[in-house]
Amino acid sequence: MPTIADVAKLAGLSRATVSRVINNHPYVSEEKKKLVREAMDALNFYPNSSAQKLRSQKTETIAVFVPLLTNPFFAYLLEGIDTVAHDYGYQLLVCQTRYDKEKELNFLRLLKTKQVDGIILTSIENNWEKIKNFTECGPIILCNEYDDQAKIPSVRLDQEYGGYIGTRHFIEKGYTKIAYCRGFCRDQFVSRISAEREVGYKRALSEFGLKNRKEWVFENVSDVESGRQVLRKILLLKDPPTAVFTGSDQVAAGIINEAATCGLRVPEDIAVIGFDNQPIAEITVPPITTIMQPMQEIGQQAGKLLMDVIEKKDQKDVEDILLSLHLIERAST
Amino acid sequence: MPTIADVAKLAGLSRATVSRVINNHPYVSEEKKKLVREAMDALNFYPNSSAQKLRSQKTETIAVFVPLLTNPFFAYLLEGIDTVAHDYGYQLLVCQTRYDKEKELNFLRLLKTKQVDGIILTSIENNWEKIKNFTECGPIILCNEYDDQAKIPSVRLDQEYGGYIGTRHFIEKGYTKIAYCRGFCRDQFVSRISAEREVGYKRALSEFGLKNRKEWVFENVSDVESGRQVLRKILLLKDPPTAVFTGSDQVAAGIINEAATCGLRVPEDIAVIGFDNQPIAEITVPPITTIMQPMQEIGQQAGKLLMDVIEKKDQKDVEDILLSLHLIERAST
DNA sequence: CGTTATCATGAAATCGTTTTCAAAAATTAT
DNA sequence: ATAATTTTTGAAAACGATTTCATGATAACG
Structure with a gap:
């Protein structure tokens, strides 16, 4: 050479x-x-790019943390991030945490070893205290997931509002027995997103004088198969809910699929609301009423935010970008 | 620092x-x-990892080329590759080519600049002649996609066989008017995969004395929306096919979805076969008969293959791994 | 014409490690 | 006790670029 x-x-x-x-x-x-x-x-x-990086002290690379690559929601985020990163001439290192604290911590070292110029977190596994230590080593920003204690730039949506409008939609349609599915839950630690949505769900319930029933809240529901399981669990209840608010269109699709298998009609016997508005939401029968999140745009904004933070040192005030959420009504409700 | x-x-x-x-x-x-x-x-x-890389001349990083991150098939491949790469202590740089020759060529430079220790291609955009130049700079292996001229290690499946068994399945079920969907087609350059499957499709047709009708072959069909379009095009034909062999479960889902919209019954009015056996194949109504590919395993094998090639210099004979394919019958046929 | 600017170039320092190479110390063998 | 190994350490030379800093050449200006 x-x-x-x-x-x-x-x-x-x-x-x-x-x-x-x-x-x-x-x-x-x-x-x-x-x-x-x-x-x-x-x-x-x-x-030789290692030599260039060593001397110039910049890597033109960013790391993106995702829990699981096969979850379409994160694939869309990644795609959005990639679009702008690539426009700015940056490369993408993907770090699949698999919902694992240790893995996340290990990947965070990329910042200490100056292997990347910055990090985008699309999920958080550890307590913020632990992650905080790394923020001194280089820019970290949040994309979608968030934490109240984290005083760093972020792109997010009003998840509480999402939980609220979905639940209210059910109620306005006449449903009163409404279940809620949380996403993947770590040991005594629920993603803020699931938690916030749940707050909105409860707010809507109480606003309309409905009681929150904890046997109607399910945990660790994040893909098609777990959606199916939820429906099976529901069928075992003495007093089953007649509507389910889920955390993703995958979960909703699983519920709808299992309902068909069990001979239940959607929405007559059981209604479902999804989240994200992924292509799959229009594919199921019936198609899924869902809370639309601009997935690719979330990623793009996060990418742009990180690029800005990296390029201009003058870390002005913590920037927070808030994107909006809305309900798309289809036939599952 | x-x-x-x-x-x-x-x-x-x-x-x-x-x-x-x-x-x-x-x-x-x-x-x-x-x-x-x-x-x-x-x-x-x-x-400082740049310094380490410069001195030790290894990066512990590999690049994976995928056309589109939001295509679930490639997300699964990536996931599989990531699993083993991570086990071996390697990082993953994702290179989204977006079916673009220029982008692919630019990313290939990563090898010349010693930014990665090796590359896994899951798609090929340029003529092999062009890519060949880069094989001297470091190991490149093929994962899923392939090229006859490329004399490099690869992991692949017998796509011709896949095309054959799918088509034969239609015929055995009594369908005689069978359409075929090619994947994304570059200028006068069709992915070998689509092409090989088409060979199998034609072989089955001729074996049973059926004629190949070119108005029943559709191009650039690679996602849900393009599947819908195919169905609309079919409805415009004077002599429409009654069965469609597609290149992915996404496409099949799109066709089924549009058929429902148009009031057609599947499989009575139009039958469909997908490819991959993704979760979506069980979600549609009716669920999709499909050619199963072990997506994650393909990725894992490719990851392992590249690790082997990188770690042991003694580039023994070109290794080729062939995985098997089989048909899963569901209600769409 | 002398005095500043501006442009063009190269020598040498630097980025932060790892890897010889050599030498000193400790251990084992004879 | 001496010779032959084996451990343990550090000085200095890589790795391959970029970035001062200094200097010479040209152009511009009064």
């Missing part, structure tokens, strides 16, 4: 000049530029 | 010794090890 020194020698110039050509610095005569380019071509030279 | 020199000074030792401790080299006394560890803790030291 040829180095910059080989190019310099062949071109009859110094390494400095070659470097200037590589980086498009001003003050290099056209004549020498040409010589350098020819030498680079002749040797098939490409600058 | 403290450097190894600071640690050395505080511990009263040389940089070399500190480095040895970091890398668990033998021949360091317990006593000095302890001193170094204490100094590292005291200073909150973490080694």
Whole structure:
């Protein structure tokens, strides 16, 4: 592998000049530029990026933490982030935490070892106290998930409102026995998102004088299969709910699917609301009433936010971007 | 940020010794090890990874090329690759090509600039001739997609067989008017996968004396929405097919969804076969008969293959891993 | 024409590690 | 006790770029 020194020698110039050509610095005569380019071509030279990173102290790489790549919601976030990161000339290191504290902590070291210029968290596994230590080592921003204690830039949605409008929609449609599905729950630690939505769910219930029944709240429901399980659990209840508010369209699809298997009609026997508005929401029979989240845009905004934070040091006030949520009514309610 | 020199000074030792401790080299006394560890803790030291990479000439990072992150099939591949890469201590750089030749070529430079130790291609956008140049710069392997000219390690499936058994299944079920959907087609360049499956499709047709009708072959069909479009196009034909062999469960779902919208029954009016056996295949009504591909395993095998190639230089004979494919019958046929 | 600016270039320092290489210390063998 | 190994350490040389800093050449200006 040829180095910059080989190019310099062949071109009859110094390494400095070659470097200037590589980086498009001003003050290099056209004549020498040409010589350098020819030498680079002749040797098939490409600058070693570790050396560049070491010397220039920037990596042009960001890390994105996602719990699971096969969860379409996170795939869409990732896609959104990638779009803008790539526009800014940054690469993407994906860090799949698999809902694991240790993995998350290990990945956070990427910042300490200067392997990435910044991190986007789309989920949080550890207590904020632990993560906080890393914020000094480089920019970390939140995308979708959040934490009250975290005073860092973030892109998020009013999940409480989402929980509220979904539940209210059920009530306005005449449903009074409404269940709620939490997402994946770590040991005594529920994602803020699920928790906030639940607050909205309870607010709507109490606003309309309905009681919150804890046997109608299900945990660890985050994919199609767990949705199916929820329906089976519901069928075992003495006093089953007639509507279920879920945390994703996957879960809703699982419930609808199992309902069909069990000979139940949706929404007559059991109504369902999803979350996200993924393509699958229009595929099921009946299609899913859902709370629409602009998934790709959330990712894009987060990407842009991180780029801004990285490029301009002047970390002005903690920026928080709030995107909006709305209900899309389909036939599952 | 403290450097190894600071640690050395505080511990009263040389940089070399500190480095040895970091890398668990033998021949360091317990006593000095302890001193170094204490100094590292005291200073909150973490080694700069660019410096490590530059000196040791390895990055512990691999790049994975995928056309689109939001396509679940590739998300599963990625997930599989990530599993083993992570086990081997490697990081994952995702390169979304968006079916773009230029982007693919740019990403391939990662190998020349020594930013990654190897690359896994899950799709191919450029002519092999162009990609071939990069194979000298570091290991590149193929995962799922392939090319006859490419003499590099690969993990793949017998797509021709997949096309054949799907089509034969239709025929055995009594369908004779069978359409075929190609995946995303670049300018005069069809993915080998689509092409191979089509060969199998044609083989089955001719084996049973059926004629290949080119108005029944559709192009650029790769997601739910394009599946819907295919169904609309079919309805415009004078002599429409009564069965459609698609390239993914997404496409099949789109067709089924649009059929319902148009008041057609599946499979009575139009039958459909998908590909992959994704969760969505069990969600649609009716559920989708599909050709099962072990998505995560394909990724895992590819990850393992690349790790092997990277770790042992002795690039023994080009390894080719062939996984099997089989049909899962459901109600869409 | 002398005096500043501006442009072009190269030598050498630097980024933060790891890896020789050599030498000193400790251990084992003879 | 001496020779031959084996451990343990540090000085200095990589790794391959970028970034001062200094200097010479040119152009611009009064």
